[in-house]
Amino acid sequence: MAADTILDINNIEVVYNKTIQVLRGLSLSVERGRIVTLLGSNGAGKSTTLKAVSSLLTLENGAVTSGSIRFDGEDIARATPHGLVRRGLFHVMEGRRIFEDLTVEENLTAATFALSGRGLKPTAFDLVYQYFPRLYERRQGRAGYLSGGEQQMLAIGRALIAQPSLILLDEPSLGLSPILVEEIFSIIASINRDTGVSMLLVEQNAAVAFAVAHYGYIMESGKIVLDGPTERLVRDEDVREFYLGMSGGEHAKSYRDIKHYKRRKRWLS
Amino acid sequence: MLIGTAKHSYRADEALLTTRPQRIWMGVLAVGLALAPLVLDNYWLYLACFVAINVASATGLNILTGFTGLVSLGQAAFMAVGAYTVAVLEIRIGTPFLLNLVAAGAVAALIGVVVGLPSLRVKGLYLAIATIAASFILHFVFVNWQTVTNGNSGLSVPPATFLGTPLTDYVQLYYVFVPITALMVLGAANLFRTRIGRAFIAIRDRDISAEVLGISLLRYKLMSFAVSSFYAGLAGGMWAYFFRVVTPESFPFVYSIFFLAAIIVGGMGTILGGILGAVFMTLVPELLRFVVDILSPVLPNAGTLLSPVRTIVFGALIIGFLVFEPKGLAEIVQRLRRFFHLWPFKK
């Protein structure tokens, strides 16, 4: 393992409820200061991978049954989820997971617990409001009533407060308007650039993910099937067809032109 | 779903018992139930009758709480309404007992709808507390509505009469209660094959989306309360014919907890769960009685330990099931079934 690798996942298997195997020997690593993206179709196990890293798997009755995960050079098999956060690993979960009953400001306060025992100067909330002015307007409102996009901003805002060295981002573009996607990804890129924080980014929107990431992995059914620097991935034929929707030409094909597949046979005939 | 059973029509697929082994086992059970009184002594018949009553009521509560997601701690109070209805009808009018039972259910259903009204605004555990309140208020009515309920001393119920014979011993009552309960259980199972049952479950899972999908919350929440209380009322009616005295203290609050515990231990939201839970929770204290009998030669004051131990076991069962087997006995039975597959009726 290279010294500048902040996260190293080595051949892990993950099983839910002691029965459902989701990851089958997955390996990937994130170099310090880099943004690495992890792509894959629904159910491939992307979120599971992130949860395995942040130790949140146990909450869902999942377990890493073999392989190892090292964060900052240390094995995390025994770490508690909150302990990891306090060591600088922040997971922005899928589906935002903001505290609905708390106000926007209290949501940010909650994230200050990530600083406990780290001797860091707390980040002023202003920084968050600066990136996301809309949150400032609604700072006293209950977060549960925010629109989807606003909630996503809040979720990323919490990560800013926590001053992590590695952020796991699970589908940050989900449900965001195109301009916000651009904005958020610019912010992600600039956070990465300004603070040098490393990121592991799970995305469905491959185009924007490739725009910010330095390196990419593609997974199917619990395994990595392809990886490489983004420049190389975007030229890969399969990636272009299945993730970017471009067949041959430079432009994506229209959704109107999609073939109707032959219907499957009826169940009872 | 069992593997290896080709279904030949939608009707067969939607039947209650979809496999041959299921049907055979059900037949065995029915015959067994029919013949049981030939071998049971009075004590076991007493228990069987009591179990039947509790199964009926627990099934009702399961419809409300397990399937519709409205937690109620008032089931015993609804039973009391049914029991008083039967008592009053028997004493004052002397209508036929089957009619009285139906009336008991109907009156309880009516009260149930009234108690259910807060459910439109009040949710979750807040609702559970509202039902506690309702049951204390009903208790107050039983104590103080002297002219009808005879206050604290309650009412003595004449025996049910069927074709001129008073049904006084447990064999007779058994043959009345068990079929009634079986019918009620069947009704509940049917309910969940139709749109009404689906609406209940939808309300449990996500009430506001259910409304947008065309399910009137007002109607179905109240309907669920009505059905559940109808079951309770009818069970309470049987209770009245069984114990033959109805007083305000006959249906204490812990009895309501008992039913909630029963459906949890049995398995919430499955018909089988309601049955298993009621049977199990009624019989466990009695089994402890036998354990104590066996222990008493060894342990001199085993007798005095019985009641605290029962209390502890009652609590421990609830905790144990919730922590280790949250889906209840029904899930265990399912697992056994899967394990034995088609045994012993291999095709």
Place this chain on the structure above:
Amino acid sequence: ADEIVIGGSIPLTGVFAFAGVGVEAGMQDYIKIVNEAGGIAGRKLRLAYEDTGYKVDASVAAFNKLTSQETINLYYGDSTGFAKTINPEIDRMGSILMAGASFATELNDPKAFPHQFMAGPDYSEMTGILLEYIAKEKPGAKIVLVNSDTEFGRDPIAATKARAKELGLEVVEEIITPPTAVDVSTEVLKLRRARPDYTIFHGYVLAPLPEFMTQAKQLGLETKFMGTFWSMDSSIWDKVGEVADGFMGVMPYRYYYDEAEDAPMLKRIREMRPTYQSTPYMQGFLTAMLFAEAAKRTLEAGKDLTGANLKAALNSIQDFDTGGLIGMPISIPGNSIPVGRIYQYNAAAKKMEPASDWISVQE
């Protein structure tokens, strides 16, 4: 020879465990005495009982279990609720004579409860005895009734008020407490406003009586607190201490430590049990004695042990000597034994002391 079995649904645990434990001991002791003397007509007595936790359905289950296991002709029940619930079944079976822990007024009706009786006065007769005493001590006295809001507690209210009127006593306030009340401040304030000469509690064992009495004392209230049988055990009051001093009540039996000349049975009890035995013990003991007597008379008359025969034999008891358990000879024409005596608690001596002679309210 075969045995005569006394069945029992007894609350060895639960809220009234204190009663059940005493009852069981009392019954066992009397049974021992009978058996040591050769039994009844050569047949030994035996107590077959189950704990009920003072829950009616558990009592009924115990009854059904015991009666389906063996022939039982005598039965001890644990509560008013049970007595009423099982009554139709007992009448139907026709083979059992039953008594129990309940002195409910309602049960004192040979027509409605032909196969039951109680080994003492019913609750109304108890308060009647108290009122008679009050009328004699302080004619025209003002009385407050404090009752728990339960079937047990409300039982004698109507009869007490009627009897008070007959005796020229004035009931100035009725206080009903919720069954689980712990804090009785408002009730005490009511009491203070009513300023009664006597306060009669019924429907409690102990709580909330001590708190009532403590606060009343703090307020300087001059009222005499009185209770009925179930709150008259002296060991319970021993634990309360100083405030308990002067508490009075009606008691159908003598106390364990009563060394009266005419009470050989108490001496016998003290020999069998060197430490204090509770009032429920006495009740159990006497009930067993009456069961045995009824069985003896039935068998001596050459009759079968049926409910009706046993009850008839019991009702034939006239001027019967209880060995001093009760300080006067008793007769049982109906379902109760309406005699009793007023005792007063002496905190210094830790004893209940007689405050009146034996009073009978038999018509």
Place this chain on the structure above:
Amino acid sequence: MDVLFFIEVSLAGLGSGALLSLTALAFVLIYKATRVINLAVGEVLMLGAYLFFAFASGLGMPAWAAIPLAIAGGGAIGAVVERGMIRPMLGENPIAVFMVTIGLGSVLVGLVELTWGTDPRALPAFMGNAPIFLGEAYVSRKIAIAFVVAALVIALFLALFRFWRGGVALRATATDQAAAYSCGINVPGVFSLAWIIGCGTAAGAGVLLGAIGGISPAMGVFGLSALVVVIVGGLDSVAGALLGGLAIGLIEAWAGTYLGGEYKLVTTFGLLIVALMIRPYGLFGTREIERL
């Protein structure tokens, strides 16, 4: 109408209301952090009283030592229960956890019955006996003391939630445990803390209550009255517990005095239903968010 009498009755009502508030606080603390309605609060309260009894009467300790020990004992029960029964239930539906606590209540009653028997007992007196008069109005000494203690404790918690970041951690944990973890909040720690403090509070309330009315395994039903209070006040509101408790105390006192003791329960339960119809989440409770 007799004004002095009315004042005295009202004072007595406020006094017992304060005890309700204190017990209600135990519900609120646990609910705030874990979204669990701990129906065993009443039984923990009873256990607290019995522990005090054991330390003070059984071992002959002075009250100043026995009270903290009883409270600590309550806290210890809280810790054990949280660890053994509540944490494994993380993420289960609230009704299931609610039922676990019902089971717990039953177990605790059984254990107390096994250990100390079922007879009611009196606690050794430790509050003195001299009556207290506010002007001319009489207040039972124990009730007055209970009132002061309850008021202090509740004020403390109100201040705590106002000025301490931990309050946010508590509520964050309650709303979404996984998310709380991901913010670096020590979720198991919050859970334990809430249960320890909640059960300790209940045990303390038990000592006060036992001193007033004596103790018995059945005294846990007091928890039910306190539950009414939290429902009226709002399950997650400390202020609601305070005001709800006082209000219900007063109303019960008035109902008991002017209508009769048998009306106490119906009046409160009747009001409870009315209150819920008007404010389904209690006077100060947080509305559940409903969005599509």
Place this chain on the structure above:
Amino acid sequence: MQARAGAQGAARLKVEGLSLSFGGLKALRDVSFEVEPGSITALIGPNGAGKTSMFNCISGFYKPQAGRIVYDGADVTRTHPPERAKMGFARTFQNIALFRGMTVLDNIKLGRHAYMKTNLLQALAYWGPAAREEMELRAEVEQRIIDFLEINHIRNMPVAALSYGLQKRVELARALAMRPRILLLDEPVAGMNREETEDMARFILDVKEEWGTTILMVEHDMSMVMDISDHVVVLNFGEVISSGLPHEVQADPHVAEAYLGSGDPAALMARLKAEAGAA
């Protein structure tokens, strides 16, 4: 399905001057637009613009403070949600709202609820009409919906076990079971990859063409919106800022500024690279 043609040219759905606020927050201000029968209309706009709120008003879950909702010429502003369902309103939800305790089949059947007649007594007895109605429903669901959406293989699975994409498809199935005359889709392809988005787009087009259903859709995936919709309405801060044909809207500078941004990931990448270089 019974594409009862309304009066020529009349809108299937007309929203007139709708306003909605939560406390001080104005979620919708005087919004008006029309949805033509048999069209796919897209409602787009920044996050928090009020799109979902609009849907909630249309399906009756929110009560607007002002304005009217006219459906086939009838004012339905005050109609209760269940009745609207009966009139042919159907929708899917932004955050999947399937009933987790039920199988796929039951979830779909539930969509038909409002049209069924079985009453309580019939249900308890599972009498003739009840059983018959259930059988008819089953047949229709199987033949028209399950087949159509290609979810045969999962019909007996509990929905909780399904992947996100399949859950979205089941939601669509349930909405179709409601015999929709107007189908509201709230972000049907959010969280889906290209391939799954293609599938969903195909289903939406098929629903429109084969069932003749009118579709109103909220979606942030611009390439899909632009490709398949006939008409686009843009909301911003609760107000309509633009509407028209897809390419017209796309060309509207206001829309680009408020919502679309550069609309081109390649441009984004170039910009980021440039910034990185500058830093």
